[in-house]
Amino acid sequence: MNKWENNRAWLLTVPVLVIVAFSSIIPLMTVVNYSVQDIFGPGQSLFVGTEMYKNVLRDARLHEALWRQFLFSGLVLLIEIPLGIALALAMPKKGWGVSFSLVVMALPLLIPWNTIGSIWIIFVRPDIGLFGAFVNNVLGIGFDHTARPLDAWITTLLMEIWHWTPLVALLAYAGLRAIPEVYYQAAKIDGASPWATFRYIQLPKMRGVLTIAVLLRFMDSFLIYAEPFVLTGGGPGNSTTFLSIYLVKLALGQFDLGTAGAFSLIYFLIIEILCFVFYQVLKNVGKGTGT
Amino acid sequence: MMKGRKKLIALGIYFTLLFLPIYWMLNMSLRTNADILGALTLYPADPTFANYINIFTDPAWYMGYVNSIIYVTVNTLISLAVALPAAYAFSRYSFVGDSQVFFWLLTNRMAPAAVFALPFFQLYSTIGLLDTHIAVALAHCLFNVPLAVWILEGFMSGIPREIDETAFIDGYSLPRFFITIFIPLIRAGVGVTAFFCFMFSWVELLFARTLTITNAKPIQAVMTRTISATGMDWGLLAAAGMLTLVPGALVIWFVRNHMARGFALGRV
Amino acid sequence: MILDWMYWTKPTAIFFTALFLVLAAMTVWQTLAPSVPRRGFLPLVTTPGTRLFIGIITAIFIHLAWLGLTDLSLWIVFPFAVGWIVLVMIWG
Numbered sequence: 001m002n003k004w005e006n007n008r009a010w011l012l013t014v015p016v017l018v019i020v021a022f023s024s025i026i027p028l029m030t031v032v033n034y035s036v037q038d039i040f041g042p043g044q045s046l047f048v049g050t051e052m053y054k055n056v057l058r059d060a061r062l063h064e065a066l067w068r069q070f071l072f073s074g075l076v077l078l079i080e081i082p083l084g085i086a087l088a089l090a091m092p093k094k095g096w097g098v099s100f101s102l103v104v105m106a107l108p109l110l111i112p113w114n115t116i117g118s119i120w121i122i123f124v125r126p127d128i129g130l131f132g133a134f135v136n137n138v139l140g141i142g143f144d145h146t147a148r149p150l151d152a153w154i155t156t157l158l159m160e161i162w163h164w165t166p167l168v169a170l171l172a173y174a175g176l177r178a179i180p181e182v183y184y185q186a187a188k189i190d191g192a193s194p195w196a197t198f199r200y201i202q203l204p205k206m207r208g209v210l211t212i213a214v215l216l217r218f219m220d221s222f223l224i225y226a227e228p229f230v231l232t233g234g235g236p237g238n239s240t241t242f243l244s245i246y247l248v249k250l251a252l253g254q255f256d257l258g259t260a261g262a263f264s265l266i267y268f269l270i271i272e273i274l275c276f277v278f279y280q281v282l283k284n285v286g287k288g289t290g291t
Numbered sequence: 292m293m294k295g296r297k298k299l300i301a302l303g304i305y306f307t308l309l310f311l312p313i314y315w316m317l318n319m320s321l322r323t324n325a326d327i328l329g330a331l332t333l334y335p336a337d338p339t340f341a342n343y344i345n346i347f348t349d350p351a352w353y354m355g356y357v358n359s360i361i362y363v364t365v366n367t368l369i370s371l372a373v374a375l376p377a378a379y380a381f382s383r384y385s386f387v388g389d390s391q392v393f394f395w396l397l398t399n400r401m402a403p404a405a406v407f408a409l410p411f412f413q414l415y416s417t418i419g420l421l422d423t424h425i426a427v428a429l430a431h432c433l434f435n436v437p438l439a440v441w442i443l444e445g446f447m448s449g450i451p452r453e454i455d456e457t458a459f460i461d462g463y464s465l466p467r468f469f470i471t472i473f474i475p476l477i478r479a480g481v482g483v484t485a486f487f488c489f490m491f492s493w494v495e496l497l498f499a500r501t502l503t504i505t506n507a508k509p510i511q512a513v514m515t516r517t518i519s520a521t522g523m524d525w526g527l528l529a530a531a532g533m534l535t536l537v538p539g540a541l542v543i544w545f546v547r548n549h550m551a552r553g554f555a556l557g558r559v
Numbered sequence: 560m561i562l563d564w565m566y567w568t569k570p571t572a573i574f575f576t577a578l579f580l581v582l583a584a585m586t587v588w589q590t591l592a593p594s595v596p597r598r599g600f601l602p603l604v605t606t607p608g609t610r611l612f613i614g615i616i617t618a619i620f621i622h623l624a625w626l627g628l629t630d631l632s633l634w635i636v637f638p639f640a641v642g643w644i645v646l647v648m649i650w651g
Contacts, residue, residue, distance in 0.1 A: 007590065009384035013392065015373035016436055023433040024399050026565075027410035029575060033566040034409075047568055050626055050633060057627035087305060090298040099547045103540075104306055106486075107313070110539025112494045112511045115532045122319055122529060123312045130315045133331050162312065219401045226496045244405045248497075251409055264403070266623065271401050273616055279394055280603055387589045391608045413564040 028268075034261030052262035061238065062263065065246045069222060072157075072242060076221040077214060079161055084168025084213065085206070089198070091173055105166040117230025120159045145232060149239035152232050156240055159227055164220070168213045175209035176202060215278045222271065243267055313536070319529035327525045342530035352531070355513035358424065359493065360538060362507065365428035367488040370435040371481065378443035379469065383455065393444075396437040404497040407433070412501050422504040430498040435488045442487060446480030447473075482549030489542055510535055585611060599651045610651045614644035 035052055037045040056062060091101045111119070124145055126132040135143040145155040179202065187197045225244035228234070234241035234249070241249075247267065251260035319327055320342055321335040346352040380386070381393055411430055412421070420426040454476070458468045474481065499509040510531065517528040585608060596606045601613065618640040625636040 003383055003385040005386070006384045007386045009380040009386045009389075012376040012380035012384075016377040016396070016440060017392070019369070019373055019429070019432050020396060020399055020436055023407075023411075023430060024402065026414055027407045029571075030410035030413065030565045031407075032574070033568060033571050036568055036571060037566060039566065045566055047570075049570075053623065053626050057623065087302070090302045090305075101302070103543050103547055104309065106490075106543045107536070107540065108309065110490055110493060110536070110543065111532075112496065112535050114496050114511050114514065115535045118514070118528055118532050119312050119316050122525060123315050128319075128327055128331060128525065130311065130333075162309065166309075223401070223403045223405075225405060244403055247403070247405045248408075251405070257409070260409075264405070267403055269616070269619060269623075271403065272398055273620075275398050275401050276394070276612075276616070279397060284603075387586060387593070388608055390606070391612065394612075410565075417564055 031261045031264050034257045035265055037258050039257045048258065052258040053266070055259055056262045056266060061241075062246065064238065065241055065243050068239075068241070069243045072224070073218055073221045075157060076160055076164070077217060079157070080165045080168050080217055081210070081214060083161070084165050085172045085210075087165065087169040088172035088176055089202075091169070093177075102170070105169055108163050108166055111163075113226035114230045116159065116163055117227045120155065120162075120227075120231050124155050147236055149236055152236060152240050156228050156231060159231060160221065160224070163227065164217060168217060171209045171213040172206055175206035179205045211278070211281060215275075218278070219271065219275070222274075316529045316532050319525055320533045322526055324524050324526045342526045343534075345527060346530055346534065351516075352513060355508060355510035356534065356538075358503070358507045359499075359509040359511070362424040362427040362431070362499070362509070363489055363492045363538075365424060366431045366435060366492045367485055369428060369432055370439045370488045371485060373432075374436055374439035374443055374484070375474070375481075376469075378440045378447055379473070381440065382444045382447035383452065393440075396440055400434050400437040400441070402433065404434075404495070408497055408501045411498065415502055421502060422506045424507045426502045427499050427507060427509070428492075430502055431492045431495060433498075434495075435491055438491065439484050439488055442484045443477070443480055446477045446483075450476055479549050482546050486542065486546050486549075490539070493539060581611070601647070601651045605651060607648065610647050611644075613651065614647035617647070618644050
């Protein structure tokens, strides 16, 4: 796409840059400063160089949390993306059903994250929760997310899927709606099967929005904090201690600013590099389909 | 692809599953704590509004909602105001470092809140904004402004450049063109963006909790009051949770047509 | 002082000053003589700005890997990391 070349366009971005730089660069510099020091109290610190990074990089619990995080984000993507696409395909295309579906779909997205945790705590409790009671008493399976790691994982995943699949569905729906009617007519004339229509028309046309969906879902699930913190507190044991939960435990719980700073920066760098890869993919996908 | 009726049935099942946890919370909110812990019933046999009355008569509770609504509104307005011109710059002009700056903005959308919480606390206490609504609103700009720029840029790129050129030939200045012609054109996009800003600011917990003490304490932080030495007050927690749904539900209701149109443009 | 809470140290101050100087120099260079995006040994079309970003990020990861895997001084790997940035800037 050819745009007007004009360096004065910088002026239009100044408000954004000022506001984001204020909220981003100053705190980031502070975190870098934390990470090279051992801080005992206000104004009392000792320069320790790269000691904190060494500790963090060799922290076995952090490695566990990292792999747990990758597993969690991977599962989230594998389940939510196909489910979201299926829902988008099933949603009505016109009439009052469109508004109704959009409103219902958006509902879980607008619930504060710790309320989500609270809803699910109530929902899965074996004694007072519908889900917990149903599984334990009707299906006769001993299910307890506070005692068994596998159950805690299933609960956290269910909650995550319940919470965020609508976002994927909404984005996929937006992509579907952008496909001009003529494509479908052409497919009908060619006698294409519904699967072929999906595979060769709908899916390629949705690539742009789906990449955004994948990106948002990967990053947000990688940063997940409030919901599992409220639901499981990272337990039982450490089985649902994801990266953010571990980080907050370090920073606020033990007030170990140096280690927390080093941890934060490594965390941020991992996200930064993943973000860059996704961004490149996103740009090239956009070029390919012209959406 | 499924036939029309099968589709509707599948969608109906999904919506039912989606509503179950929310229904269960509604059920809890209409019962007393003793009743909840006593027996499991599918509907409140003896419904009581005691939990809701409790919330609406205690300023510590209802001010939580007021505080949240104030900073979310301020944040949405700031985000839109600064993101609109920037998104226009990114969609229409090429300038030195544009793609780098755009990417840098995106990385802030992905910054872990846990990383920034502590320095934020220090920063805002230094400049004396701690425990104010504007502090939370500004902090939420960290992830909402990049998102707003991103979404708006998509919508703006969908508008042909010939419209801008024609207007400039007709003697419109850039600000006048932008406000009287361009913004009405991307109305739906602005609606969708406002919705996303509202949503992400409303649901965020970590910054809101870190930056407030009493005066601007958001409802999410107030809710931790239901945990006491004597155990959880489930009924009160459920009632407070139900009320957090209301502003969001209202917002979707008002923007639903904008959303349908915005989504029809296919750029989100 | 008002900046006390930021816990500045000399090494981090030097690091950020250097970073901002490099960014400023890049901006001036690109304003005076804009570069055309091109394809080097990296699997994507890049401008010098993008190559600088890739170079710095990977150089940081090289340092982190060194820290995590060995007990040797960081100064041993430092020249290699700088060399890597230069390599990416010129042929990347």
